[in-house]
Amino acid sequence: MSAPEAARRQGTGLAFAYVTTLFFAWGFATSLIDPLIAAVKRVFDLNNAEAFLTTFAWFIAYGLMSLPAAAVLGRLGYSRSIIGALVVMVAGCLIVPAATAADWYPGVLIALFVIASGVTLLQVAANPLVAELGAPKGASSRLNLSQAFNSLGTTVGPWLGSHVLLTGGVFAAGAVVTAATRTQSLRSIDMAFLGMGAFFAVVAFFIFTARKKINAAAPAATEAVSPLKALTSPWAIFGALAIFLYVGSEVAIGGMLTNFLESPETLNAPIETAGKMVALYWGGAMVGRFIGSAVLTQVRPGIVLAVCTVTAAVLCFVVSRIGGPTAAYAALSIGLFNSIMFPTIFTLTLERSTAPTSATSGLLVFGIIGGALLPQVAARIADAAGALQPAFVVPMLGYVGLTIFAVACIRTKAKTEVTTTVSH
Numbered sequence: 001m002s003a004p005e006a007a008r009r010q011g012t013g014l015a016f017a018y019v020t021t022l023f024f025a026w027g028f029a030t031s032l033i034d035p036l037i038a039a040v041k042r043v044f045d046l047n048n049a050e051a052f053l054t055t056f057a058w059f060i061a062y063g064l065m066s067l068p069a070a071a072v073l074g075r076l077g078y079s080r081s082i083i084g085a086l087v088v089m090v091a092g093c094l095i096v097p098a099a100t101a102a103d104w105y106p107g108v109l110i111a112l113f114v115i116a117s118g119v120t121l122l123q124v125a126a127n128p129l130v131a132e133l134g135a136p137k138g139a140s141s142r143l144n145l146s147q148a149f150n151s152l153g154t155t156v157g158p159w160l161g162s163h164v165l166l167t168g169g170v171f172a173a174g175a176v177v178t179a180a181t182r183t184q185s186l187r188s189i190d191m192a193f194l195g196m197g198a199f200f201a202v203v204a205f206f207i208f209t210a211r212k213k214i215n216a217a218a219p220a221a222t223e224a225v226s227p228l229k230a231l232t233s234p235w236a237i238f239g240a241l242a243i244f245l246y247v248g249s250e251v252a253i254g255g256m257l258t259n260f261l262e263s264p265e266t267l268n269a270p271i272e273t274a275g276k277m278v279a280l281y282w283g284g285a286m287v288g289r290f291i292g293s294a295v296l297t298q299v300r301p302g303i304v305l306a307v308c309t310v311t312a313a314v315l316c317f318v319v320s321r322i323g324g325p326t327a328a329y330a331a332l333s334i335g336l337f338n339s340i341m342f343p344t345i346f347t348l349t350l351e352r353s354t355a356p357t358s359a360t361s362g363l364l365v366f367g368i369i370g371g372a373l374l375p376q377v378a379a380r381i382a383d384a385a386g387a388l389q390p391a392f393v394v395p396m397l398g399y400v401g402l403t404i405f406a407v408a409c410i411r412t413k414a415k416t417e418v419t420t421t422v423s424h
Helices: 001-029 033-043 053-076 077-101 106-131 136-165 179-211 209-218 227-232 234-262 270-297 301-321 322-338 341-352 355-384 391-409 415-423
Strands: none
Touching: 001 033, 001 077, 001 106, 001 136, 001 209, 001 270, 033 053, 033 106, 033 136, 033 179, 033 234, 033 270, 053 106, 053 234, 053 270, 053 355, 077 106, 077 179, 077 209, 077 301, 106 136, 106 234, 106 301, 106 341, 106 355, 106 391, 136 179, 136 341, 179 209, 209 301, 209 391, 227 234, 234 270, 234 301, 234 341, 234 355, 234 391, 270 301, 270 322, 301 322, 301 341, 301 391, 322 391, 341 391, 355 391
């Protein structure tokens, strides 16, 4: 291997490591919504549908901002887009204390939307960047490895968030909701988001110092293209629908888990304990992604995806029909099978889409809007039924839809495979 080639590969490896820290950052931020749902429900005296507006505010940002984010990526390039996204996320975290000082729940929702807008740009830039930092054959494996660190963030987020958000104030043993206890709980929300903002600022500085390595290792810049060009590719649209179903299903389950595990019909656990147990759900995804990163080097991604989607659908059916500890642990174990879904859907779509990569990535991230809409459907079913258990039918149907996508991918060759076949 020549010296320039060795230096290029080393630079690519370092760039991959730097970008992977971003996956941890947005995983931590996203999973903090799970204990926040339980916190705002009690602090602001909300029903399930109102409390789930936190997920709506977060994930609707993907629907509104993902296509513009693709245009920003095409214009600014990878490193500047990433740094800009982190600055927006810090600004959103600073809105939270102003909203809680005014005792204004809509202000918290506005802050979540701003933070998620930054995360949207981060995802539009980082997912295809990781996929292209190396040989095309290893794209699924590489993206699953980065997503494993995303899952590390989603594992730490609920545990640490529950410790901060679901203790003291209105959650103290024997506490009642008074002005004093509400104020204490509101300050806990401030603390969580100010701490997260400081973390994002540190990551932004870290990426700024590494920007030259990222730019050197990143794919060559291309002309800015309209994100709407993704609509010319049926596979880009199909992939976005799959992302919609996956994220909506995963978020609906994660959002319901704290109150589901706390309920007397399930585990009757203290709310802080129930909130911390949600880390097992996201931790399963972390373990599954490390395992999946290795498995995907040996087994076709479409086959692995199909096995995981079928298993997740069966587990949701079990939860919807059986109560008690069995339902609790079935629900928590779904995280293991969620693990490889997002990155595998992402790379399978990029490999088949005929639209430009940046446009396809923007449309795929647009699909994350499912995290805003499907949890609302689940929450309304739970409110109507007076219990969370029936709402697990919503993610079950989502996983059935994902199985159809997986089978279609198995039956359809990627663009590189078609090119290879033709050349032979």
